[in-house]
Amino acid sequence: MADIRLEGVGHSYDGGRTWALKPTTWTWHSSRAYALLGPSGCGKSTLLNIISGLLTPTVGRIFLDDRDVTGVPTAGREIAQVFQFPVLYEEMSVYDNLAFPLRNRKYPKDEVDRRVREVSRLLGLDQVLRRRSRRLDPGRQQIVSLGRGLVRPHVAAVLLDEPLTVVDPALKWTLRGKLKEIHRDTGHTLIYVTHDQTEALTFADEVVVLNDGEIVQAGEPAELFLSPAHEFVGHFIGSPGMNVLPAEIVGDVVRVGQDDVGSVVPAGGDEGVLPPGPVRIGVRPEFVGIGGAHASPGVPARVTGVDRMGAYDLVHTLVGGHPMVARTEAGSSHEPGALTFLHFPAERTFLFRDEVRCGSLAPLNGRGRP
Ligand SMILES: Nc1ncnc2c1ncn2[C@@H]1O[C@H](COP(=O)(O)OP(=O)(O)OP(=O)(O)O)[C@@H](O)[C@H]1O
Numbered sequence: 001m002a003d004i005r006l007e008g009v010g011h012s013y014d015g016g017r018t019w020a021l022k023p024t025t026w027t028w029h030s031s032r033a034y035a036l037l038g039p040s041g042c043g044k045s046t047l048l049n050i051i052s053g054l055l056t057p058t059v060g061r062i063f064l065d066d067r068d069v070t071g072v073p074t075a076g077r078e079i080a081q082v083f084q085f086p087v088l089y090e091e092m093s094v095y096d097n098l099a100f101p102l103r104n105r106k107y108p109k110d111e112v113d114r115r116v117r118e119v120s121r122l123l124g125l126d127q128v129l130r131r132r133s134r135r136l137d138p139g140r141q142q143i144v145s146l147g148r149g150l151v152r153p154h155v156a157a158v159l160l161d162e163p164l165t166v167v168d169p170a171l172k173w174t175l176r177g178k179l180k181e182i183h184r185d186t187g188h189t190l191i192y193v194t195h196d197q198t199e200a201l202t203f204a205d206e207v208v209v210l211n212d213g214e215i216v217q218a219g220e221p222a223e224l225f226l227s228p229a230h231e232f233v234g235h236f237i238g239s240p241g242m243n244v245l246p247a248e249i250v251g252d253v254v255r256v257g258q259d260d261v262g263s264v265v266p267a268g269g270d271e272g273v274l275p276p277g278p279v280r281i282g283v284r285p286e287f288v289g290i291g292g293a294h295a296s297p298g299v300p301a302r303v304t305g306v307d308r309m310g311a312y313d314l315v316h317t318l319v320g321g322h323p324m325v326a327r328t329e330a331g332s333s334h335e336p337g338a339l340t341f342l343h344f345p346a347e348r349t350f351l352f353r354d355e356v357r358c359g360s361l362a363p364l365n366g367r368g369r370p
Pocket residue numbers: 013020038039040041042043044045046047195
């Protein structure tokens with residue numbers, strides 16, 4: 001087991017014109033379960049292939065603890081990788097497929113048998129161990145591929161590139177649970193690539209969010225939800241994503257239209273000030289208060305529709321032409337066309353400039369519209 005350290009690692013497929021992965025410095029700590037989350041084309045596979053050695057980065061160096069492996073081929077890195085689609089020997093039995101990575105590295109016969117049976121039990125493959133892999137359906141074949149990635153006891157990390165794409169949705173939940181179990185048992189570092197926030201949030205100790213070739217935030221699932229550091233994280237995590245509303249910093253107050261909604265707290269505490277001018281307020285639908293009188297802090301909003309979701313309602317509004325959604329209890333009485341007021345709780349409302357969080361709101365201390 002080793003930390004995987006990237007120092008200024010970046011990759012360009014077109015001689016430096018564009019960067020699939022912008023130069024990145026980051027450490028994957030040993031024994032943690034990570035999710036690498038981001039939309040299609042943001043550079044997830046590029047990053048994974050650089051870690052495994054399938055791709056040599058255009059710039060930067062990679063270390064396993066203190067060993068520089070930048071020029072070391074995949075076989076010399078002790079990193080296992082599972083791809084989106086099954087990679088196995090179709091003519092071999094499931095047992096032999098699982099045993100292959102161990103036999104290849106000359107593990108003793110009884111240890112091969114023990115490990116194969118352990119992984120087979122965990123992944124529910126006991127009934128098909130003697131079957132030829134070709135005769136399994138694609139979902140089951142992918143589970144065998146997963147097993148091949150997990151079977152080696154001494155690897156620096158197991159990289160999983162959207163490994164459950166071809167697996168039946170009902171089985172996905174079970175397998176994710178199994179992966180967590182295997183992680184607890186083996187203590188492998190797992191890096192699980194996905195574009196699905198539910199997969200990422202339910203699987204990982206730490207979620208690393210990648211957008212447009214750069215890591216925009218990393219943290220525990222709750223941290224990403226409650227305290228997004230980048231507008232992209234606010235949009236990408238949560239359903240629906242974070243509301244964003246144009247506002248203005250005037251002195252030490254944040255104003256939407258004519259209404260003061262809070263005072264400004266610059267990021268990093270009380271030090272420094274935020275220059276006046278345009279800013280964007282970010283607040284999740286779960287935390288928007290709706291209704292009541294036009295007391296400060298709050299802004300007038302027009303209800304445009306209500307989605308009755310069963311367990312809760314989503315109330316859609318417009319604030320000066322900008323859509324804002326509030327999540328309320330089921331059976332709310334908001335009617336389309338009605339005028340209402342939105343309130344932004346200071347501790348859950350953030351300020352963004354150039355998409356990066358630059359501050360948050362604090363209560364107005366009695367100032368603003370009475
Ligand atoms: N072999 C290649 N040659 C040229 N460009 C590539 C190559 N592989 C990836 N790219 C480009 O690099 C960028 C990042 O791609 P990458 O496959 O790493 O993203 P991703 O997040 O894994 O996407 P997906 O979820 O769709 O697999 C994309 O713009 C992609 O078109």
